[in-house]
Amino acid sequence: MKELNQKAASLLESNTVQVVIGYGKGSVDRTHAIFITSAAECEQLIFDSRCIQNLAVYLTKAEIKKMGKPAIVAPIPVLRSILQLAAENQIKDNDLIVLGVSPESEMIELESLTAIETYLSTKQIAIDEKYQTAIEAIKAKPVSERFAFWVKELEPCFKCYACRAACPLCYCTRCTVENNQPQWISVASHSLGNLEWHVMRAMHLAGRCTDCEACYNACPMAIPIHLLTKSMLQDVSANFGTTGPSLHRDNTLSSFNPDDKESFIR
Amino acid sequence: MGEFEPKIVAFVCNWCTYAGADLTGTSRIKYAQNVKIIRFPCTGRIDFMLLLKSFGEGADGIIVSGCHPNDCHYTSGNFHARRRWIMFRGLLDILGIDVRRIQYSWVSAAEGAKWADIVNTTVTAIRELGPYTDYAKVAGYLEKEASV
Numbered sequence: 001m002k003e004l005n006q007k008a009a010s011l012l013e014s015n016t017v018q019v020v021i022g023y024g025k026g027s028v029d030r031t032h033a034i035f036i037t038s039a040a041e042c043e044q045l046i047f048d049s050r051c052i053q054n055l056a057v058y059l060t061k062a063e064i065k066k067m068g069k070p071a072i073v074a075p076i077p078v079l080r081s082i083l084q085l086a087a088e089n090q091i092k093d094n095d096l097i098v099l100g101v102s103p104e105s106e107m108i109e110l111e112s113l114t115a116i117e118t119y120l121s122t123k124q125i126a127i128d129e130k131y132q133t134a135i136e137a138i139k140a141k142p143v144s145e146r147f148a149f150w151v152k153e154l155e156p157c158f159k160c161y162a163c164r165a166a167c168p169l170c171y172c173t174r175c176t177v178e179n180n181q182p183q184w185i186s187v188a189s190h191s192l193g194n195l196e197w198h199v200m201r202a203m204h205l206a207g208r209c210t211d212c213e214a215c216y217n218a219c220p221m222a223i224p225i226h227l228l229t230k231s232m233l234q235d236v237s238a239n240f241g242t243t244g245p246s247l248h249r250d251n252t253l254s255s256f257n258p259d260d261k262e263s264f265i266r
Numbered sequence: 267m268g269e270f271e272p273k274i275v276a277f278v279c280n281w282c283t284y285a286g287a288d289l290t291g292t293s294r295i296k297y298a299q300n301v302k303i304i305r306f307p308c309t310g311r312i313d314f315m316l317l318l319k320s321f322g323e324g325a326d327g328i329i330v331s332g333c334h335p336n337d338c339h340y341t342s343g344n345f346h347a348r349r350r351w352i353m354f355r356g357l358l359d360i361l362g363i364d365v366r367r368i369q370y371s372w373v374s375a376a377e378g379a380k381w382a383d384i385v386n387t388t389v390t391a392i393r394e395l396g397p398y399t400d401y402a403k404v405a406g407y408l409e410k411e412a413s414v
Contacts, residue, residue, distance in 0.1 A: 135360065138360055139359065139360055141362070143362050143363075143364050144362065144400055145362065146360070146361065146362025147361065147362030147363060147400045147401075148362070148400075149362065150361050150362060151404060176315075184315050185315075191404040192322065192404050192405045195318075195361075195404060196315070196318060199314075199315075199318060199357065199361065200315060202357055203314055203353070203354060203357060206353045206357070207353065227360075228357065228360065228361075231356065231357070231360045232353060232356060232357060235352070235353060235356035235357075236353070239352050239353075239356075240349075252349060252353070253346070253349055253350055253353065254346075255349075256342060256345035256346055256348070256349050257345075258335065258336065258345060260345070260348055260349060260352070262348060262351070262352050264351075264355060264365075264370055265348065265351070265370040265371060265372060266369065266370070266371040266372070266384060
C-alpha cells in the first residue's frame with residue numbers, strides 16, 4: 001500500500017513517531033511484525049489478507065515502548081484492541097499514531113481514540129455463523145459428553161502459552177499461571193492443568209476479549225480456544241447488553257449494575 | 267456400601283451467610299451434615315478457581331452464598347460476584363462442568379431457616395445427580411501416573 005508507506009515515512013521523517021509497527025514479509029508466503037525506525041525502510045511495509053497478527057500486542061511491551069512513540073498499522077481487530085487497551089488505561093491519546101486500515105484495505109484517518117470508537121461503532125463485533133453453529137453444537141451435547149469433548153480438544157495443549165503471548169489483552173507482567181503460592185494452575189500439561197489454564201484464560205478475558213482470534217491463530221495445535229471466548233462474548237451481550245470495547249464504560253467484570261438479572265441465585 | 271453421601275463445599279461470606287449459618291445452629295435447626303463451610307470476607311473474594319479446586323479435590327457439589335444485593339458489607343462485593351458467577355456459569359456450561367452442582371444463594375444473617383433449606387435441598391439435588399467423577403477423574407491424573 002503506497003499510501004501507507006508514504007504516511008509512515010513522513011511520520012518518521014518529521015520525527016512525529018520514532019517507530020512504526022507494521023507488517024512485513026516473513027518466511028515463504030507469510031507476513032510478520034516489523035518495527036521500522038527510518039523512513040527509508042518504510043517500503044518494507046505491506047498490507048494484505050495474510051496480515052492477521054494482532055500488532056496491538058506490542059503496544060504494552062516495555063521493549064517497544066522504549067523505542068519511543070509508535071505509529072501502528074491497524075486493521076479492525078487491532079483497532080478494537082487499541083480501544084480496549086485505552087478503556088483499561090493502558091494507552092492514552094497522543095501515546096500513539098494509528099494508521100487505520102479499512103476492510104477494503106483503504107487508509108482511514110483516525111486522529112484520536114474517540115475517532116476510533118466512532119469508526120468502530122459502525123463495525124460491531126458479530127460472531128460468525130459457523131462459530132455460532134459450532135458453539136450451539138457443543139452446548140447441545142449432554143454435559144458429560146461436553147466435558148469429554150473439551151478434555152480431548154485440550155489434550156494436545158503443551159502449555160506453550162502462545163495464546164497468552166499473542167493476546168493484546170494478556171498484558172499482565174505477572175500472570176496467575178506463574179503464581180505458585182498458591183499453585184493456582186497445575187504446571188504440567190496434563191488434562192487438569194490444561195483445563196485450569198484455559199478456564200482461567202477465558203475468565204480473565206471475559207467481557208474484555210475483542211474477538212480478534214489471535215489466540216487461536218497462534219495456537220500450534222489449532223485448539224479451538226476461541227470458541228470459549230466467543231461463547232463468553234455471546235454471554236456478555238445476552239446478560240449485559242454490551243458488545244465490544246468502549247471508552248465510556250468499565251469492563252463487564254470490574255463494574256456492575258444493581259439491577260443485573262440472573263435466574264440461578266436463590 | 268451405604269447410601270451415597272454427597273460432599274458439599276460451601277463458600278460463604280463472613281457478614282451474612284456465615285452468621286446466618288451460625289443462627290441455624292443457635293436456633294437448633296437440624297440440617298444435613300454434608301456441608302463443609304469455608305468462610306470468606308465477601309462473595310467478591312471468592313475466586314472462580316476455588317470452585318474448580320473443590321471439584322478437583324472430590325466435591326460433589328458446591329454452595330456459594332453471601333449477602334443479599336444492596337446488603338454487602340463492602341457495599342458492592344456481591345454485585346461484582348453476581349456478574350462473575352453469571353459469566354462463570356456460562357463458561358462452565360459450554361465446558362461441560364455440570365452447573366447444577368453449584369448452588370448460588372443470598373442468605374442474610376437473619377435467615378437461619380433459609381440456610382438449612384438451601385443445604386438440605388442442595389444435598390437432595392446432588393444426591394439425585396450422584397457422585398461427581400468427571401472433574402475429579404481429570405484431577406487425579408498425576409496420582410494415576412505415579413501409581414503406574
